[in-house]
Amino acid sequence: MSLFDYTLKELQEKLHNKEISVTELVEESYQRIEAVDGKVKAFLTLNKEQALKQAEELDAARGTEGTGALFGLPIGVKDNIVTNGLRTTCASQFLDNFINPLYDATVVEKLADAKAVTIGKLNMDEFAMGSSNENSSYYATRNPWNTDYVPGGSSGGSAAAVAAGEVFFSLGSDTGGSIRQPAAFCGVVGLKPTYGRVSRFGLVAFASSLDQIGPVTRTVEDNAYLLEAISGHDKMDATSADVDVPNFTEALTGDVKGLRIAVPKEYLSEGVSEEVKEAVMSALRKYEELGATWEEVSLPHSKYAVATYYLIASSEASANLARFDGVRYGVRTQNAESMLDMFKRSRSEGFGDEVKRRIMLGTFALSSGYYDAYYKKAQQVRTLIKNDFEKVLEDYDVIIGPTTPTPAFKVGEIVDDPLTMYANDILTIPVNLAGVPGISVPCGFSSDGLPIGLQIIGKHFDESTVYRTAHAFEQATDFHKQRPSLGGAQS
Amino acid sequence: MSRISKEEVKHVANLARLAISEKEADMFTKQLDDIITYAEQLNELDTTDVEPTTHVLDLKNVMRKDEPRKWLEKEDVLKNAPDHKDGQFKVPSILE
Numbered sequence: 095m096s097l098f099d100y101t102l103k104e105l106q107e108k109l110h111n112k113e114i115s116v117t118e119l120v121e122e123s124y125q126r127i128e129a130v131d132g133k134v135k136a137f138l139t140l141n142k143e144q145a146l147k148q149a150e151e152l153d154a155a156r157g158t159e160g161t162g163a164l165f166g167l168p169i170g171v172k173d174n175i176v177t178n179g180l181r182t183t184c185a186s187q188f189l190d191n192f193i194n195p196l197y198d199a200t201v202v203e204k205l206a207d208a209k210a211v212t213i214g215k216l217n218m219d220e221f222a223m224g225s226s227n228e229n230s231s232y233y234a235t236r237n238p239w240n241t242d243y244v245p246g247g248s249s250g251g252s253a254a255a256v257a258a259g260e261v262f263f264s265l266g267s268d269t270g271g272s273i274r275q276p277a278a279f280c281g282v283v284g285l286k287p288t289y290g291r292v293s294r295f296g297l298v299a300f301a302s303s304l305d306q307i308g309p310v311t312r313t314v315e316d317n318a319y320l321l322e323a324i325s326g327h328d329k330m331d332a333t334s335a336d337v338d339v340p341n342f343t344e345a346l347t348g349d350v351k352g353l354r355i356a357v358p359k360e361y362l363s364e365g366v367s368e369e370v371k372e373a374v375m376s377a378l379r380k381y382e383e384l385g386a387t388w389e390e391v392s393l394p395h396s397k398y399a400v401a402t403y404y405l406i407a408s409s410e411a412s413a414n415l416a417r418f419d420g421v422r423y424g425v426r427t428q429n430a431e432s433m434l435d436m437f438k439r440s441r442s443e444g445f446g447d448e449v450k451r452r453i454m455l456g457t458f459a460l461s462s463g464y465y466d467a468y469y470k471k472a473q474q475v476r477t478l479i480k481n482d483f484e485k486v487l488e489d490y491d492v493i494i495g496p497t498t499p500t501p502a503f504k505v506g507e508i509v510d511d512p513l514t515m516y517a518n519d520i521l522t523i524p525v526n527l528a529g530v531p532g533i534s535v536p537c538g539f540s541s542d543g544l545p546i547g548l549q550i551i552g553k554h555f556d557e558s559t560v561y562r563t564a565h566a567f568e569q570a571t572d573f574h575k576q577r578p579s580l581g582g583a584q585s
Numbered sequence: 586m587s588r589i590s591k592e593e594v595k596h597v598a599n600l601a602r603l604a605i606s607e608k609e610a611d612m613f614t615k616q617l618d619d620i621i622t623y624a625e626q627l628n629e630l631d632t633t634d635v636e637p638t639t640h641v642l643d644l645k646n647v648m649r650k651d652e653p654r655k656w657l658e659k660e661d662v663l664k665n666a667p668d669h670k671d672g673q674f675k676v677p678s679i680l681e
Binding site for chain 1: 589593594597598599600601602603604605609612613616617619620621623624626627628630632635636637638639640641642644647649657661662664665666667668674676677678679
């Protein structure tokens with residue numbers, strides 16, 4: 095049994111009773127990484143020396159001073175979250191030499207305040223653009239349940255590291271499903287908070303109106319603890335919301351009697367595999383047993399979400415990624431003839447194809463003559479999609495459906511087909527467009543032994559009800575107790 | 586009918602400060618054309634009088650006092666730069 099099979103509460107108790115030490119926990123992480131990361135490839139950079147030093151300090155301080163909410167727990171951080179003095183690449187060659195970031199993201203400061211120990215930086219699709227981790231410019235992370243399959247993306251490293259027991263928990267980021275989809279594929283719990291719940295300061299921006307940092311864990315309760323630690327208004331992020339952070343774990347009563355669940359018919363339509371539908375239906379039957387009720391509803395603009403998302407996210411990305419110019423940081427091309435030549439060649443050598451494709455799509459959608467037809471149109475459809483959610487959530491407490499249309503696909507299967515890859519996010523993208531919170535929790539396995547995720551969506555700033563709903567299901571099932579075997583005929 | 590020509594792709598690449606080869610231009614033309622064609626399904630929807638959503642939270646301008654504040658040290662910032670001289674970023678010549 096791994097120490098990471100315990101819950102946060104159990105580990106805190108063991109630490110404070112001195113049954114285990116922080117050093118043991120941190121060593122457990124690095125030993126596991128040593129043993130399995132050659133296969134899983136979840137990490138890009140390790141923080142071993144610093145982490146062991148911090149562990150020693152925390153061990154010495156045990157029992158003598160105020161302890162943090164995440165005291166001594168090993169965490170992995172997605173590599174688009176800036177860490178002072180610890181290499182931050184966004185899995186891009188452009189930032190290959192960015193070994194000395196000069197400040198911490200707000201969430202990283204909050205982790206430090208809570209006394210978590212940063213184990214290393216996690217692999218991802220380059221600049222968070224992708225759904226399989228195959229767009230990492232270093233190597234593709236593999237799914238711990240079967241290493242022939244993708245872990246999902248873009249926070250594939252964040253989900254795979256938790257599933258494989260390399261860290262206790264991790265942080266990811268979610269722009270169109272980038273936390274929930276890999277959580278579903280890897281059989282762990284991943285939450286995208288309400289837009290504005292968590293500060294984006296120090297998150298390398300992809301699509302600023304959609305990006306949110308969120309927690310990846312093995313249990314719903316631990317997810318709630320981690321969200322509590324990273325949430326809150328931040329004067330460094332003008333889009334972070336000035337609202338109270340509730341005690342999310344208090345909501346975990348196990349009681350969903352009378353809960354009103356909406357099930358969008360669009361989320362169980364063609365394109366969703368039979369196995370996934372069956373797992374979701376079986377989850378709904380479980381909720382009935384627990385005293386909740388569900389009804390079919392419609393989110394009529396769902397089918398337009400992918401097109402809307404790719405226009406909006408790419409437009410925002412084309413502006414955000416303009417900062418990578420080879421002047422202040424990053425890799426500059428050799429022997430440039432002029433300033434313009436330097437910009438163009440540095441960017442072309444530093445960015446992968448998916449990043450270039452989205453920058454060009456965004457530049458096109460924002461360019462003179464096309465702005466109204468594409469960008470503005472997409473923003474108007476975004477309003478319709480947002481209204482769909484608000485209307486349904488007036489009458490229901492949560493919306494439930496699958497996280498993804500299918501379980502994980504094989505490495506290399508759709509990597510050359512951008513549109514098919516984009517369609518994989520059809521059930522997660524609308525949630526980002528509406529800005530509401532959504533979680534993925536394990537709800538079954540395919541006949542190939544791959545995890546299936548249940549998505550629970552709530553009202554703006556009502557993560558408490560999302561967590562309560564997820565927790566009640568988790569406590570009534572044992573999918574979250576299954577562990578991957580790291581099998582697969584990987585080359 | 587194609588939505589974007591190879592010439593337009595080259596123009597967009599230039600606007601985005603990307604250098605692309607002829608072969609890449611062919612690949613991106615095909616892929617972007619597919620994506621833009623797919624995106625045109627939005628035209629099925631009548632959006633007359635629908636307000637665009639730029640942002641999901643009801644935020645107006647968020648103002649703060651304009652006060653000087655300590656941030657990063659110049660020497661540290663320059664350490665991350667590909668090239669610098671006399672305390673400033675150094676770039677290739679701008680004037681031809």
